[in-house]
Amino acid sequence: MLFVMDASNSMNAFWGNQPKINTARELLLDAIAKLEGQPDLELALRLYGHQTPIQPGKQDCDDTRLEVPFSANSIPAMRSTLNGLRCLGTTPIARSLERAAGDFPAKGSDGGRTVRNVIILITDGIEACDEDPCAVSRALQAKGIVLKPFVIGVGLDDAQKYALKCVGNYFDASTPELFEHVLKVVVTQALNSTTAQVSLMTQDGKPIETDVPVTFHDQRTGQIREHMVHTMNDRGLPDTLHIDPVYTYKVVAHTLPPSVRENVVVKPGIHNIIAVDAGLGTLRIRMGAGPSDGIEVSVVVRRSGELNTLHAQNVGSEQRYRTGSYDLEVLTLPRLMIPDVRIEQGRITDIAVPRTGVLNIQPATPGPGAVFEKKDDQLSWVADLDPTAASAQFRLLPGNYQVIYRSRSARSTEFSITKDVTIESGRSSTINF
Numbered sequence: 439m440l441f442v443m444d445a446s447n448s449m450n451a452f453w454g455n456q457p458k459i460n461t462a463r464e465l466l467l468d469a470i471a472k473l474e475g476q477p478d479l480e481l482a483l484r485l486y487g488h489q490t491p492i493q494p495g496k497q498d499c500d501d502t503r504l505e506v507p508f509s510a511n512s513i514p515a516m517r518s519t520l521n522g523l524r525c526l527g528t529t530p531i532a533r534s535l536e537r538a539a540g541d542f543p544a545k546g547s548d549g550g551r552t553v554r555n556v557i558i559l560i561t562d563g564i565e566a567c568d569e570d571p572c573a574v575s576r577a578l579q580a581k582g583i584v585l586k587p588f589v590i591g592v593g594l595d596d597a598q599k600y601a602l603k604c605v606g607n608y609f610d611a612s613t614p615e616l617f618e619h620v621l622k623v624v625v626t627q628a629l630n631s632t633t634a635q636v637s638l639m640t641q642d643g644k645p646i647e648t649d650v651p652v653t654f655h656d657q658r659t660g661q662i663r664e665h666m667v668h669t670m671n672d673r674g675l676p677d678t679l680h681i682d683p684v685y686t687y688k689v690v691a692h693t694l695p696p697s698v699r700e701n702v703v704v705k706p707g708i709h710n711i712i713a714v715d716a717g718l719g720t721l722r723i724r725m726g727a728g729p730s731d732g733i734e735v736s737v738v739v740r741r742s743g744e745l746n747t748l749h750a751q752n753v754g755s756e757q758r759y760r761t762g763s764y765d766l767e768v769l770t771l772p773r774l775m776i777p778d779v780r781i782e783q784g785r786i787t788d789i790a791v792p793r794t795g796v797l798n799i800q801p802a803t804p805g806p807g808a809v810f811e812k813k814d815d816q817l818s819w820v821a822d823l824d825p826t827a828a829s830a831q832f833r834l835l836p837g838n839y840q841v842i843y844r845s846r847s848a849r850s851t852e853f854s855i856t857k858d859v860t861i862e863s864g865r866s867s868t869i870n871f
Contacts, residue, residue, distance in 0.1 A: 439481050439628055440508075440541055441466065441516075442534050444561040444592070446487030449525040451562075453593050454614045458562055461614045462592060463520050466560070469621050474513050479629070482508040482541055483516045486534040487527040497528035499567035504541045531561060531605075532569035539583045555584040556628045556684070557606070562592040564601045572604035580659050585684045588624045592617060607684070627706040632683045634710040635676040636668060638691055641717035641761050641783040645676060650716065654681065655688040657701055663687065678709070691716050694749055694759045695741065717761040719781040723753050726793040726863060733833060735791065738767040742778055753791050770794060771834050772811050772820045794833040795861040799841060801871040804828055807843035812858065834861045843871045 443466070449459040473479060483506040490498035506515045535557070542555045565571050578584045587606030591599055594610070602608055609624055611617035636652055637645035647668075654664035663685060669677040681687075683706040691697040697716035704710040723737055735753040740746065742763035751757050753768070759781045768774035768791050781787055797809070807823040809832060817840060823830050825846055839861060844854045857869050 439479065439556045439558065439625075440484060440538055441470075441481070442484045442486070442538055442557055442559045444487060444529065444563065445485045445523055445525045446527055446529045446563065446566075447492050447525055448529070448563050449487075449592075457525075458592055459523065459525050461617065462560060463523065465614075465618050465621055467517055467520055469625055470513050470516060473625070476629075480508045480510055481512045481516060482506055483512075483519060484534060484538055484541060485519075485523065486530050488523060488525060489527065491526045492528060497566065499528065499530045499533060499569075501527045502530055502534040502537055504537070508541070508543060529561065529563045529566040530569070531559070531565045532571040532574045533567065535559070535571055535574045535578065535587070535605075539578055539581075542583065554682075554684075557584050557587040558590065558624055558628065559587055559605065560590045560592065561602070562594065564594075564598045571602075575605045576658070579656075582659070582661070585682075586658070586686070588628060590617070590620055590624060623706070627683050630683075630706065631680045632704055632706045632708070632710065634679050634681050634704050634712055636679070636689065636691070637676050637711055637713045638668060638697070638716040639713050645713070646670075647716050647718055648676070651692040653690045653692070654685075655690065657686040657688045660688075689714060693718060694739075694757065697760065717783045718758045719761055719783055720756050720758050720786045721751065721764070721779070721781060721789065722756045722786050723751055723766075723789045723791060725753050726790050733794070736769045737791070738769065740765045740767070756786070771809075771832055772818065774835060792836050793863040794835055795863055796866040797832045797834050797839065797841075797859060797861055798866060798868040799823065799830040799832075799843075799871070800868060801829070801843055801845070803845050803847060805844050805846040805848070807841060809834075810840045810842070812838045812840045836861055836863050841869055845871075 450457050453461055484504045486502035489501045505519045506512050538557055575587055579586055589602050589606045589608045591602055591610050593612060599610060609620040611620045638647035638650060639645055640647055648670045650668045652666055652668050653662055656663055664681055671677045683704045687702040689699045689702050689712055691714050693716050697714050699714045702712055736750045738747050739749045739751055741748060742765050761781050761783050764779045766776040766779055779787060804826050806825040809820045810817040811820050821832060840856055840858050842854060842856045855871055859867050859869055861867060
């Protein structure tokens with residue numbers, strides 16, 4: 439945990455009954471004293487605005503320095519540094535954050551432990567050096583160097599607060615008493631996880647959907663932070679999770695299609711309920727009556743009116759989908775389109791696909807040709823014959839068909855031959871040419 443603290447000249451201004459720096463120093467010293475001896479915690483201190491006095495028309499934007507590096511026993515040095523602090527110069531927040539990236543131990547130097555790099559920025563002013571602390575913070579987070587920083591604003595006006603909210607999780611300390619409370623909240627939030635539950639809501643608003651994989655992403659970077667299968671506990675409630683309150687999350691329940699909730703903020707110290715709309719029903723696709731032929735048929739499932747394939751479900755299976763309307767394309771010959779299939783909350787929608795029949799084609803000699811479906815004197819192409827094969831076999835949906843063929847040795851269109859055939863479920867038909 440790196441404290442980046444404002445030691446610019448403005449911290450000498452009175453706040454309550456004493457200078458801001460006195461209040462901030464006392465409360466920060468009290469906070470770190472309570473952290474002494476805590477396992478798996480290393481602290482460091484970077485100050486800015488404490489080396490070069492402000493001069494008319496001139497400011498030192500390089501006035502930032504890591505005064506106390508990370509170690510397991512850094513608190514005595516932090517105490518000594520803070521007690522001897524003088525507030526002199528300007529407010530180079532962006533440059534301080536940029537330099538802070540190098541203050542943390544390099545990756546790999548932790549012996550393989552999981553490490554959380556946290557910055558707590560304490561400031562009574564905004565950027566004074568025409569740089570962009572928000573852009574610097576975003577870059578540090580995107581590179582995975584630090585978590586989203588905590589920013590404690592000390593007695594700022596509304597415009598200054600707004601300018602700092604994009605840097606990180608902003609906490610407003612408008613009075614010395616509130617600063618003490620905010621500092622405790624920030625340290626607690628930075629160190630600890632909090633509890634939450636994901637309530638997968640049915641269409642009628644009941645948190646009873648479950649057995650769905652759920653992923654928590656860092657909303658800003660897209661990185662995966664948690665991944666689990668949603669579970670109901672012994673009391674029939676969504677199971678409790680322990681998650682990091684530092685992040686803003688994108689929560690994805692991997693239903694079909696996905697159920698997504700953006701910009702989820704969890705509050706430390708309380709149990710958070712994250713509700714996600716995820717009403718589900720079941721689509722059962724089965725083959726029509728008759729003995730099994732052992733042939734696997736897939737069905738392309740799309741949201742009604744959409745072109746993108748959502749899923750390919752095999753005939754003879756069940757799959758849960760979000761409630762709504764879907765278009766089915768059964769990959770038989772010919773293709774069978776079943777539009778506007780309604781999936782309803784908690785119900786099974788049963789779709790029966792007609793069982794195919796077999797068409798055998800036996801030409802005297804190989805030759806080109808094709809199979810057409812015949813409906814109301816209209817012909818729709820189904821499949822071509824292999825002009826080099828001595829025979830052909832097709833599994834076709836029940837219906838009327840016409841086959842056209844010409845021997846490969848025949849050199850005139852007059853030798854084209856057509857034959858009609860009716861295909862029935864589970865039965866074979868043969869055409870000889």
